Amino acid sequence: MRILVSLVSAQTIPNVEFILQMKGKVDKYLFISTASMERDGNREWIMKAADISENQLLPTIVVNPVSFEDIEQKLSEQIDENHEYLVNITGGTKVMSLRVDHFFRDLQSSIFYLPGNGTYLQIHPGKGVKTFDLNVSLSVDQYLQSYGFDVESKSTPLLDFEYAQHFYNQYIEHQERYRTVLTELQRCRSKKNTTINKIQGLANFLEEVNFTPSNEGKLTKYEVRYLTGDWFEEYVYYRLLKEVGISEDYLGLGYQIKKADVPNEFDILFVHNNRLYAIECKTSIFTEVDGRQKSFIGEVLYKSDSLQKGFGLYTSTSIITVSDILDGEGKVLQPLKKHMERADLNRINVVAQRDLNESLAHKLGIRLN
Template structure:
């Protein structure tokens, strides 16, 4: 007996990838029903799931013609045996493609099981043959990690060497946050100097002030005569990103490789401050220490909206968050114009108080 997994390919690849990963070594052959428009997406699926061409039957069809779909399936049916088993994933493609595939297999004499994956539910629902309601749903046990989730959209992580690297230990970052050292006036000077802080080339007074500050906060330098780029980034805002990373990781109990920091990818050309996958849903956090300016706020929201784009980003199922230590406030509430703009793009705003509240959840 040969076990086949039939997949209908569309613009969204995850509904195909998750069942392939779920059934893994159980499948002997893959039947991919697709159109010329989604060959790139099909290549992403095969690459991510390590499927060789000799394992595949590639079936190009007319996405708007049920008879063409049925005819194409009939054309390859001669190579099947009566005892073969077909697991048919009806989730991908458009409705006509799903109807055509359903029509062929429901009228065939093969052993079949057709199912649908409702994205976000992690449940495979059997839709044919009819089965008792108490038995038709099977849990999807496979959980995809961050790198593979991005890979399902054709993205490659371009800085994989640094995505789990922290400038300082969690304990130090917690102390930095609790003591509000980021509010010290010298932090502004460090930010203005950018990457040019070399102790023997700056004003003596500033040099002494800087050394005293770093000593006060027990901030040890990697190099004696300068602050590295990573250390400058930490002092001028990176500490907040690291604090949020540790907080999310521990609060939600998410471990590598399901959570990463500072991800650069070649699809959106944007850095993802924090990205994690929980129950096969990608969550992206943009972390900023302070957001008071409307233009800056909108830039951050637009960036997150682009990440949620179906074509150029990672799909509308992405959960996007803008996380800051301090938003612009009006009457002790996040400014109404900020809230309205974020709601329009389905971006959730999180401030320091919510992050640390008893009811915190994502």
């Protein structure tokens, strides 16, 4: 019997990648875990993302992650040396990885390590290291499942790219003129329907941007949301589809996700080269408070920063806005200076208006094949 061995740790992606790479080549799966990983559910996340059923499992070996003696004892008691083992030592603690590597070298085994660059290395048997391409592409749902997130829902585009591009061009040219009517419309985002003639200037605005409501004289909740910001999410979504060249399995918008009953939402999530990109789209990063202009980019940075920690090492977070963040001399606007310094420190991309004329994929640091 051929058995795939995985070491469970906080970083679950290497386990999921290797299991999917070896699908159809093994008979059973064995996890070496710890009490804390079992309590947090990391092994179950891996199983769900990699589509492993309970009847494919051998009993999980739970070890003390910092005790060579405990790991050796548990392995000696539970490992049957008559089987063949494929061992992925990428996860676990350093003590677990070292001890498991040493133990399985005396058995009929092949030992592997995933460096996180789209390859996997065979470090045993034989002299030297053999490198293989990792032929696995995780979907957005698989990536989220790997870290314990459930997808509650996601959106579908309301209109096509041609119209989103048209709206973008109109907004860039006339955003100051549209500001008042869009501010009023923003207050209606939670209403089921909004009567057009009750908002001064709304009818003229709809005519200028060539937007035709599905019901005469009214806007649905989804149309209001589109006009007050979702159009920009769809614009970015369509550009990424085109520029990155990925399918909708690997890119989605309007994600509502949940982990341990804690809900979160993201404007755009996509996976490229098994790396998750989380994007917040904002038509403006400024708002009026008591007659003064205030930036809420700090709030967006806080959300992006905190949620980035829940998505593991293979994550890139970005904020894309139609606002400009630089003055005429190319310097960061003073109200944004501290926020931008924090964004740089936390490796959060901020893509502003003038950047949108260039390759969006390049601005987000996406390595295209």
